[in-house]
Amino acid sequence: MTEAPGTPLLDVKDLHVEFATRDGTVRAVNGVSYAVDAGQTLAVLGESGSGKSVTAQAVMGILDIPPGRITGGRILFRGRDLLRASREERRAIRGEQMAMIFQDALSSLNPVHSVGIQLAEMFRVHRGMSRKDGKAKAVELMDRVRIPAARERVNDYPHQFSGGMRQRIMIAMALALEPALIIADEPTTALDVTVQAQVMDLLSELRREYRMGLILITHDLGVVADVADRIAVMYAGRIVEHAPVRDLYRSPAHPYTKGLLESVPRLDRKGKELYAIKGLPPNLLHVPPGCPFHPRCPLARDICVTDPPPLYEGMGEGRSSACHFWKETLGER
């Protein structure tokens, strides 16, 4: 199945997700829209609790329902609305056409089976292969994700691999059925910096080779500069800025993005103090009125306290910013 020309691979429109909790309703996702094309990488960035994972879980169909509830919006995959699909259809799409990579490979892999068995099982269940052929495919895949001595290691258990190697096995599992879309949720957060870069490069290379769409969720701006095409910045369950990666780095159009960028170390500013955005992200049970960023924003004025900013366009092609004062914010860094 491929999409009609002009139809994005994945098109999330005005998605709303809530959680019923003892203390009240947590509005975790408030009107998020983003799209990814085949062969493209969208980075989703934002502090902890901004709704990055919940949005991804809704797309994958693995949201905790209840307490979670999708209260509005559409999730179009190759033009088909997943929120209207049957449970069986969703399961089939999830297995074959989209896959997810999580931060913690150790808890995502089964500790009592060798990695070879786990990979082979994918081919047995979904492709009707024999155990032996599945195992051969497993070795092939382990080679593809550059696990040294794959043939010798195929019968090893997850705990016998280093963190970086385990993450490669997770990538191999996700790639096994050659899905059209991969969502990687903080895939390198638990790894050392050098290993992070290697895993990220691998993911990026495979995405190109397989022409997959990739959604890369991270709170690390340093990671995305080289691998993403577009960035969506989330705050309090909303997208506050959306832009091609180069434009966003060169001239952010939202004070929150600007703050995030100024808190990343830069070689050309060595020795200068790093900026930190003051305060904390809001409790989603009590989101501030107007612009939810106003208590932390150095540019906030009266209107920001009363009027929620819409997503303004006009700062460049494919760009938008939810800030009343995007024009003042925009500018070379």
Ligand SMILES: Nc1ncnc2c1ncn2[C@@H]1O[C@H](COP(=O)(O)OP(=O)(O)OP(=O)(O)O)[C@@H](O)[C@H]1O
């Ligand atoms: N099962 C749940 N029950 C109640 N609230 C939840 C549940 N899952 C998520 N939430 C809430 O939804 C909000 C968004 O969470 P989400 O996991 O999407 O954040 P995130 O941006 O992925 O953060 P992080 O960077 O920490 O992973 C949070 O306030 C969280 O407490």
Ligand code: SF4
């Ligand atoms: S709308 Fe106001 S408070 Fe919100 S980001 Fe813009 S200037 Fe800051």
Ligand SMILES: [Mg+2]
């Ligand atoms: Mg998360």
